[in-house]
Amino acid sequence: MLGLRRNKIEDGVERTRQSVFGRIANLFRTNEITEETWDELEMLLIQADVGIATVAELLQIVRESSAERGLRRPEEVRDLLKQGLVDLLQGSQHTYLEGERLLNVVLVVGVNGSGKTTSIAKLARYHKERGDRVLLAAADTFRAAAIDQLQIWAQRVGVDVIAHQPGADPGAVVYDAIRAAQARSANVLIVDTAGRLHTRHNLMQELAKISSIARKQVHRAPHETLLVLDATTGQNALNQAKMFAETAGVTGVVLAKLDSSAKGGMVFAIGRELGLPVLFVATGEQPDDWAPFDAVSFVNALFGEA
Amino acid sequence: MFESLSDKVQEAFRKLSGKGRLSETDVKTGLRDVRLALLEADVNYRVVKDFTDRVAERAIGEGVIRSLTPAQMVIKIVHEELISLLGEPAKLDLGGTPPVVLMLVGLQGSGKTTMAAKLAVHLRKLGHRPLLVAADTYRPAAIQQLETLGRAIDITVHSEGDRVAPPRICRNGVDRARREGYTAVLLDTAGRLQIDDTMMSELESIRELTSPRECLLVVDSMTGQEAVAVAEEFNKRIGVTGLLLTKVDGDARGGAALSARSVTGVPIKFMGSGEKPTDLEPFYPDRLASRILGMGDMLTLIERAEATFDQKQAADLERKMRSSAFTLEDFIEQLHAVKSMGPLNDLLEMIPGMSQVTKQLPSDATERGLKTTEAIISSMTIQERRAPRIINASRRRRIARGSGTSVQEVNNLLRQFEQMQQMMKQLQSGRGMRGLMPRLR
Ligand SMILES: Nc1nc2c(ncn2[C@@H]2O[C@H](COP(=O)(O)OP(=O)(O)O)[C@@H](O)[C@H]2O)c(=O)[nH]1
Ligand SMILES: [Mg+2]
Numbered sequence: 001m002l003g004l005r006r007n008k009i010e011d012g013v014e015r016t017r018q019s020v021f022g023r024i025a026n027l028f029r030t031n032e033i034t035e036e037t038w039d040e041l042e043m044l045l046i047q048a049d050v051g052i053a054t055v056a057e058l059l060q061i062v063r064e065s066s067a068e069r070g071l072r073r074p075e076e077v078r079d080l081l082k083q084g085l086v087d088l089l090q091g092s093q094h095t096y097l098e099g100e101r102l103l104n105v106v107l108v109v110g111v112n113g114s115g116k117t118t119s120i121a122k123l124a125r126y127h128k129e130r131g132d133r134v135l136l137a138a139a140d141t142f143r144a145a146a147i148d149q150l151q152i153w154a155q156r157v158g159v160d161v162i163a164h165q166p167g168a169d170p171g172a173v174v175y176d177a178i179r180a181a182q183a184r185s186a187n188v189l190i191v192d193t194a195g196r197l198h199t200r201h202n203l204m205q206e207l208a209k210i211s212s213i214a215r216k217q218v219h220r221a222p223h224e225t226l227l228v229l230d231a232t233t234g235q236n237a238l239n240q241a242k243m244f245a246e247t248a249g250v251t252g253v254v255l256a257k258l259d260s261s262a263k264g265g266m267v268f269a270i271g272r273e274l275g276l277p278v279l280f281v282a283t284g285e286q287p288d289d290w291a292p293f294d295a296v297s298f299v300n301a302l303f304g305e306a
Numbered sequence: 307m308f309e310s311l312s313d314k315v316q317e318a319f320r321k322l323s324g325k326g327r328l329s330e331t332d333v334k335t336g337l338r339d340v341r342l343a344l345l346e347a348d349v350n351y352r353v354v355k356d357f358t359d360r361v362a363e364r365a366i367g368e369g370v371i372r373s374l375t376p377a378q379m380v381i382k383i384v385h386e387e388l389i390s391l392l393g394e395p396a397k398l399d400l401g402g403t404p405p406v407v408l409m410l411v412g413l414q415g416s417g418k419t420t421m422a423a424k425l426a427v428h429l430r431k432l433g434h435r436p437l438l439v440a441a442d443t444y445r446p447a448a449i450q451q452l453e454t455l456g457r458a459i460d461i462t463v464h465s466e467g468d469r470v471a472p473p474r475i476c477r478n479g480v481d482r483a484r485r486e487g488y489t490a491v492l493l494d495t496a497g498r499l500q501i502d503d504t505m506m507s508e509l510e511s512i513r514e515l516t517s518p519r520e521c522l523l524v525v526d527s528m529t530g531q532e533a534v535a536v537a538e539e540f541n542k543r544i545g546v547t548g549l550l551l552t553k554v555d556g557d558a559r560g561g562a563a564l565s566a567r568s569v570t571g572v573p574i575k576f577m578g579s580g581e582k583p584t585d586l587e588p589f590y591p592d593r594l595a596s597r598i599l600g601m602g603d604m605l606t607l608i609e610r611a612e613a614t615f616d617q618k619q620a621a622d623l624e625r626k627m628r629s630s631a632f633t634l635e636d637f638i639e640q641l642h643a644v645k646s647m648g649p650l651n652d653l654l655e656m657i658p659g660m661s662q663v664t665k666q667l668p669s670d671a672t673e674r675g676l677k678t679t680e681a682i683i684s685s686m687t688i689q690e691r692r693a694p695r696i697i698n699a700s701r702r703r704r705i706a707r708g709s710g711t712s713v714q715e716v717n718n719l720l721r722q723f724e725q726m727q728q729m730m731k732q733l734q735s736g737r738g739m740r741g742l743m744p745r746l747r
Contacts, residue, residue, distance in 0.1 A: 047351050049530040052342055111528070112553065112581070113415025143581075144454035149447035156446075166454075197556040230415060234348035234530025236558035257414065260499050262532040285414075285444070 033077055038063065041081075048265035048302075049234050054272055058084050082299050088268045089295035092275035096252065096292070097224055103181055104188045105214050105221035109207055109248050110228035111240055112195030115256030117146065119228050119282050120192050121153035122290035123254075126280075127188045128159065135186040137177030138163035139170040139210065142194040150192050157287050160184075170194070170206065171213045178217045191222070198243035207248040226279065228254045231264035241270045252279035255293070259283040263302065314339040316377040328371045334362050336376070340384055340599075347559030347598045350534040353568045361387055385595060392564060392591040396548065396573035398425075399519050400490065405437070405483040407491045407516050409476075410550070411509055411540055412524035414497030417552035419448065421524050421578055422494040423455040424586040428576075429490045430461065437488040439479035440465035441472040441512070442496035452494055459583045462488070472496065473511040480516050493518065500539035509544050522575065524550045525566050533562035534569050541570045551589070552578040559598050634691040634723060638683045641676060681709035682719050694720055 038059060045055045062084055066077045097104050106123070110116050120136060127134045136154050138161050140146040147163050154161045162177035174191055181189040193210065196203040214221040227250040229237050244250045255264050258281045267278050278293040318339060322332040337358050344354045364383050370376045400406045408425065410418045419442070426436040438456055440463055442448035449465050456463035464479040476493050483491045495512065498505035513521065523537060523546045540546055549570070551563045554577045563574055574589045683691065685708030690697050697705070697720065706713045 043351055046345060047531050049348075049532075052345050111556070113417060113526070115415060143451070144458070145447040145450035148450045149445070152446035197553060199555065199557050230526075230528075232413060232526075232530060232532050232536075233528045234533075234558070234562065235346060236348070236528040236556065237530075239557055240528075257499075260413070260532070261501050261535050262530060266530065 033066075033072070033074055037074075045265065048263035049237075050265035051235050051238070051269045054088070054269045057272075058088070058268075085268060085299045085302075086295045088271045089278065089298065090271075092271055092277045093295065094252070094277055096279050101219070101223065102185075102187065103178070103218055103221075104223050105178065105218055106188065106190045107193065107207075107211060107214065107222040107225045107248070108191060108228060108254075109193050109225060109244055109250065110195060111197055111230075112143075114195065114228045114230040114233075115254075115282060116140075116195065116228045117149050117153065117192055118285065119226075119254050119256055119280070119290075120150065120190050121157050122282060122287055123226075123280070124154070124159045124188075124190055125157040125287045126290055127190075128157065132188045133184070133186040134159045134188045134190065135177065135181045135184065136161045137173055137189060137191040139173045139177075140192050140194040141166055141168045141170055141173065146192075146194065153287075171210055174210050174213050175217065178214060178221075198240045204243065204247040207244075211249060222249075224252060224279075225250045226252055226254050227276075228256050228282075229264075229266070229270075231255055231257045232260050232262040233266060235266065235269075237266040238269050238273065241274055241276055245274055245276060250276060252277050254278075254280045254282060256282040259289065312377070312381050315381055319377040319380070323376065328376060330362075330366050330371070333365050333370055333376070333380070334358075336380060337362055340380075343599050344561060344564075347561035347600065348528075348530050348533070348565075349561035349598065350531050350565040350569075352534065353565050356568070357387065357391065384599075388564075388595040388598065389591045391568055392594055393567060393573050395589045395591065396575055398429075398575060399547065400429075400432075400434070402519055404489040405480060405491050406489065406520075407480055407493065407518040408520045408522060409493040409495065409509075409512065409516065409518040409544075410522050410524055411495050411544065411546075412497060413499065413526070413536060414445075416497060416524045416526045416529075417578055418442075418497060418524045419452055419455065419494050420581065420583075421550050421552060421576075422452070422492045423459055423461070423583045424578060425576070426456075426461045426490075426492055427459050427583045428586055429492075434490045435488045436461055436490040436492060437479060437483045437486075438463045439476055439491060439493045441475050441479075441493050443468035443470070443472055443475070444496045448494075448496065455583065472508060473515050476512045477515040491516075500536045500543075506539070506543045509540075513544050520547045521545060522548045522550050523566065523570070523572075524552055525562055527551050527554050527560040527562060527577075528556060528558040529562035531565075533565040537566035538569050541572075546570050546572050548572050548575040550574075550576050550578065554587070555579040555585070559600060560594060561598050563594060564598060632727065634683050634686065634694055635688070637723060637726075638680060638691075641680060678709075678711055678715060679719055682706075682711055682716055685709040694723060 042055055042059060045058070046052060058081070062077065062081050066080055071077055071080065097106070108116050108120055117140070124134045124136060136150060136159055138147045138150045140150070141164060147166060151161050151163065162173065162180050164173050164176070170193065177189055177191065191210070193207065198204065211222055211225065225248055227241060227244045229240065233240070241250065241253065253267060253270060253276055255267055255278050258264055270276050281291055281293050283289045283291070315336060318336045322328060322336055340361070341354055341358050344357065345351065361380070361383050364387070365380050368379065368383070370379050373379050398408065410422050412418050422438055426438055429436040438452055438461055440449040440452045449468060453463050453465060464475070464482055466475045466478065472495065479493070480491050493512065493516065495509065496505070500506065521544050523540050525533060525537070529536070537546070549563065549566055549572060551560065551574055554560065567574055577587045577589050579585045579587050682705060685705045686697070690701065702713050702716045706716050
């Protein structure tokens with residue numbers, strides 16, 4: 001598992017080696033830390049969408065503790081910064097679907113176009129490879145051809161889909177899918193939902209309703225509610241995470257499109273302010289462009305180090 | 307209009323000028339909050355730097371240093387520069403011999419397909435006969451998505467399945483448009499990363515084969531710092547002619563639009579504000595400027611209200627108000643309508659200056675108030691709702707019990723309602739609702 005994790009994340013951020021974080025690594029290869037070093041660091045972190053509040057806090061902590069400890073060698077300060085970044089992500093880490101149960105229900109939510117359906121295909125494949133019996137629920141009954149999209153993916157990765165007609169009640173789809181999962185003794189049910197902006201109050205309430213339907217059928221379901229975030233998103237990702245966490249009870253984040261040139265730096269703010277863990281990263285449009293998240297290798301890879 | 311940022315900048319300059327005369331460095335320091343506001347709005351770091359440098363230069367040139375009100379002057383310059391950087395709204399270029407070809411490009415998930423359908427509806431309104439071309443052969447069911455949308459809006463979709471190369475499909479689509487008398491062709495291309503060389507070359511061949519009049523880059527308003535790199539590369543490869551900003555119905559500040567605009571120099575042509583094919587809005591530089599600066603967006607609020615309360619409802623309501631027939635029943639109906647506009651706190655945040663206030667409130671305080679009111683009115687009989695006069699002490703106790711509130715809460719509500727009725731009576735003699743609205747600018 002570790003091997004896979006490392007390679008995938010490295011692939012996804014390979015380009016960053018030469019760009020932003022690569023430049024951070026270069027910064028630390030010089031001999032002495034100056035005011036300019038700190039300014040440059042600030043700029044580079046902001047350009048990675050880490051966000052000004054997080055950057056300011058992080059740099060202050062690193063500055064203070066390097067002064068306290070009398071660190072002068074750039075590598076030592078770099079390690080401190082890396083540790084600071086890892087801490088922001090790790091405060092809240094939990095094991096995905098921890099514990100044993102007959103049926104695991106995973107609800108997947110997010111704004112329009114963030115990568116939910118594609119991520120579900122990858123997650124289904126991931127479970128299948130680990131020997132799980134997987135079923136999908138096509139609860140995006142709203143977007144044109146969303147059901148077809150999920151069905152094509154399901155066929156590619158070799159799992160079944162429970163679907164109703166376009167426009168059907170998503171709650172009813174989930175209800176049926178859970179019954180089907182129980183009847184077929186599937187042990188993982190992944191629910192695709194329609195993309196929605198977190199500011200749409202009524203649509204957000206619909207997610208709460210879907211969760212409660214699941215909970216009535218299966219003890220403590222959904223067992224994970226994954227928020228799929230597009231890595232190219234900026235500071236709005238924090239608002240998204242806040243609102244989806246509040247109404248849909250998000251338990252973890254999937255960082256999609258990490259194969260883009262963006263760095264996904266907003267996950268640091270999400271960890272810092274909301275304590276939400278990143279559980280998986282998606283790094284392309286193929287079913288195996290997927291890996292469990294690991295904070296240390298994520299930060300290492302961002303610095304262009306294996 | 308720019309209350310909260312103004313306050314901050316004012317405070318900064320007040321501190322600086324306390325030391326005596328302002329220096330040029332002081333002006334730059336005073337711009338710190340402007341810089342932070344822009345960065346928070348996802349405007350690219352480089353763009354922010356250029357922008358604040360330009361503002362500082364102008365400010366110094368125009369004598370801010372000697373001014374008695376440096377902060378006001380700076381804010382005015384910031385506003386003007388931002389609007390000028392965002393550029394004038396521009397129409398689609400539909401010139402040349404028909405069919406005119408419009409090509410939509412952008413990252414995965416930015417909203418191209420939905421935008422293509424919206425533009426088709428828009429073009430039809432202008433008297434065009436648009437043809438949509440399904441050129442995304444990569445994403446599963448992308449073609450079906452466009453076909454379904456096409457059926458819903460009754461616009462023809464040209465598709466050849468997913469086995470034909472996209473440049474061919476586009477070329478055939480344009481030929482078909484010419485043959486069959488369509489006057490505009492909208493090419494819905496697959497989403498792609500700007501760093502994917504093969505996929506970017508594909509766009510180049512589509513461009514060569516179809517000579518589009520417009521290459522429109524679809525930019526998600528939630529995009530972060532990378533908007534610059536994306537816009538730069540798409541522009542370099544295929545020559546972008548306009549920007550389309552999507553998902554503006556969310557709460558992203560939309561700095562990406564400024565980034566993309568400033569590196570490409572091409573105008574923002576439209577904004578997408580919802581999932582329906584009619585959710586297409588013209589671009590207003592001053593509104594986007596205040597949104598980017600986090601200054602609230604009264605106009606959006608008013609529009610949302612207008613969308614919620616339809617014309618007929620509004621007229622009914624006005625009639626009732628005039629005749630003093632407005633009852634608690636109408637009141638609860640209004641409450642429901644306001645609630646459907648979204649969480650109250652979100653609405654409050656759109657009002658300049660209110661975002662600070664709502665931060666102080668617990669996140670559900672206003673919602674809670676609404677729920678209490680609703681519960682109380684629901685526990686009243688129809689007679690009571692229509693004629694609150696009859697609600698005596700024993701009725702009040704019953705209502706409180708029924709709604710799980712206290713008699714005092716019931717009293718409060720009735721008092722508020724009475725005040726409201728008073729106010730309406732006054733309105734009848736005055737200039738109507740408008741008179742109560744704060745002046746916008
Ligand atoms: N490059 C890249 N594209 C992705 C990734 N995940 C999804 N996409 C693409 O993003 C677009 C939207 O994805 P989709 O799964 O339909 O998003 P949804 O609307 O959230 O369900 C599609 O074109 C996907 O192929 C990823 O990890 N990398
Ligand atoms: Mg989907």
